[in-house]
Every structure is written in C-alpha cells, then in structure tokens.
Amino acid sequence: MGHHGWRGNPPGTEDEARRRIVDAATACLDRAGLAKTSLSDVATEAGVTRQTIYRYFPRLADILSAVAIAGVEEFAGRMERHLTSFGSPAEVAVESVVFGVRAVPDEPYLSLLLQAGEGDFFTGAVTSREWLALGARILRNVPVDWASAGVTTEEDFAGLAEILMRLFLSFLRYPSEPALTDDELRKLVRRWIGPALVSSAS
Template identity: 50%
Template sequence: MARHGWGGRPPASDAEARQRIVDATARCIDRHGVTKTTLSDVANELGVTRQTVYRHFDRISDIIGEVAAQGAESFVDRLIAHLQGVGDPAEAVVEGMVFCVRTIPTEPRLSLLLQLGDSSAFSRGATTADTIAYGAKMLQRFPVDWAAAGIGEDDLNGLAEIIMRLLTSLLQHPSRPPQDETRLRALLDRWLAPAFNTAR
C-alpha cells in the first residue's frame, strides 16, 4: 500500500483502511449531514485521493451504509443491556420497541437508518429476508426463554418481521402530536402483548 496520504500513517491492511474510511465518513456526517457528505469530503478528511477511497468502496452510499450498520451493532448491545432482568417475552418486546423509538431518532449514526432510502433497515429494506433474519438473531439475545413462551426458533422470524414493520411505521411516521412513552407503551401492551398469551 502506498506510503503517502492517510495523515502520514498509512493503514497496515485493507480492513484497517476500510475502517478508517468509515470513521472519517462518520466525522464528515457529523459536520455536514448525511445528504451533503460527498466522497471528496471523505477523501479530504483522510488526506487521500478519491481513487484511494474507490479501491475500498464503490460509492458513498456504501460507506454511509457501513457507518449505519456499525452504529446499529453498538445500539443492539445497549438494547440488550437495557433489557437485562426482563424475562417476560411480551414485556421485553414492548420495552425493546419503546427503547428503539426513543433512541434511534436522537443519535446521528442510528438516524442514518431512517435516511438511506430503500437500503435502510427501516425502509422497504425492513422486510428483506436478511434484515428479518438479523432481527431474529437480535431477539435470540433477549433475556427471554422463548421456548417456554411457546415461541420456537422458526417463529422468531415472524415475530421479527412484525416488529420491523411496526418500528418502520413508528419511526418514519410518528404521531402528531408526538406520542409520549407512556401512551406508546400502553398502545403496544394493549394490541401487541396479548399475542404472546396466544403463543403460550
């Protein structure tokens, strides 16, 4: 790898180069916003040419998608930590959804999930097989005994799809006037939670 650019510290591997590009893109987004961040901005941030960035990513939207994905991974870890001690499946799902609705719009990297068009986890991409499978894996990390609740491993895909569809609507089309957490929790307790009693 060439020894120029990169702030005088060229990456030791392609993986390091990709991560530094992602980190630089996140900084540019913080300054300029997602719609005004260009590949030239990222290259300038790193002290490299556009061609150097193109060697690792085909387009700026791919880099922004990776910024969002990494933000999502960190978010899931915090979500699971937030749910520790909540063993009831209905309570865990409701509380998890309230946490998502409260947290995602307020954090820059997470808010990218709402702005990436069809590639977004919270747009039409919310119903792709890969996204639903990711949601099912996230549910498996909940502190819940799903089998005891009458929900098998195959059922988690269906539950993940329902959750993703509801979150898509709640995040992209919030209530007017805004709905507070108490009312949202009551809504989900009334209409979503009873499904878990049926499963049992």
C-alpha cells in the same frame, strides 16, 4: 484491487479497506456534519479516489449505514440492559419498539440516517441483513422464556426481529397525529403484537 492510494499505506484486506473508509467518513461527519460531507470528502480523508470509494460503497447512504452500524454496539448494549427488566417475550417485544422509537433520534450516528432526509436512507439500513441480525441478537440475549412463545430457532428470532424493526421504523418515520405518549404506544403495540407471543398453554 481498489488499493491505489491510501496515503502510501494500502490495506491488506477488503474488510480493512471498508473499515478505513468508514473511519474516514466518521471523521468527516464529526468535523463537518452530514450536510457538508460528500463522497469526495470521504475519499480525500481516506487518501483514495472516488472510484475506490465506489468499489466498496456505491452510495453515500451505504457509507452512512456502515457508520451507524459501526457505532451501534453501545446502543445495542443499552437496549439489551433495558429489556432485561421485563419478564415475558411479549413485554420484551413491546418495549423494544418503544425503546427504539424514543432512543434512536438521540443517538449521534444512528440519527445521521434520519437527518439524511431521504426515506430510503434509514429504511434501507434498518431492513438490511446486518441490522436484522443485530435485532435478532438483542432479542436472543434477553433472558426470558422465548420457547414458551414458540420462538426457538434462529429463523424465529430473525423473523420476530424483522417484524419489530419494521414496526419501529414505521412509528419513527411516520409518527401518529397527535403524537402518542410512551404508554399509548406501549398499549397499542401490546394489543396487536402481544397475543402472538403468549404461550398457548396459558
């Protein structure tokens, strides 16, 4: 079942096994950094074989994504608090993109995915089901009149989150030349995203 080893204390569930691998990876990254962390290092830290690691995480990129998700709750809370200062769905959408572009590079675990250098590391994480669900949850928790913009169902929130996260990802991975200021980025996103979130009654 992939529970061989584990320093004599095998996990009781698949979820616990994954959590312990993520904890081991986090310890390796904190100690040695991304450049000096391999799947073998994570396996040694967890007390299992590489084959056991592969059972739960086929690639190092998958572990990095899991580490980032495990550490993202504080970031999500800060984003939610920031977005509550804006009063309309359009402004919340715009500011979510600006906040993400500016804040993610300074986040200790989220930035790991950027440091990995391979574009698919970060892209794969941000467009995964788990990350899109997180984006939808952040939007849903911001107390604006989403219904006035036609955003009412879980599918609506998920779709809006995916569009905004893909937009944020594009600006983050491929910044404009010359670089946009916050106000310039805000103006650009508002011009093209804002009309989709304005009440048809206004």
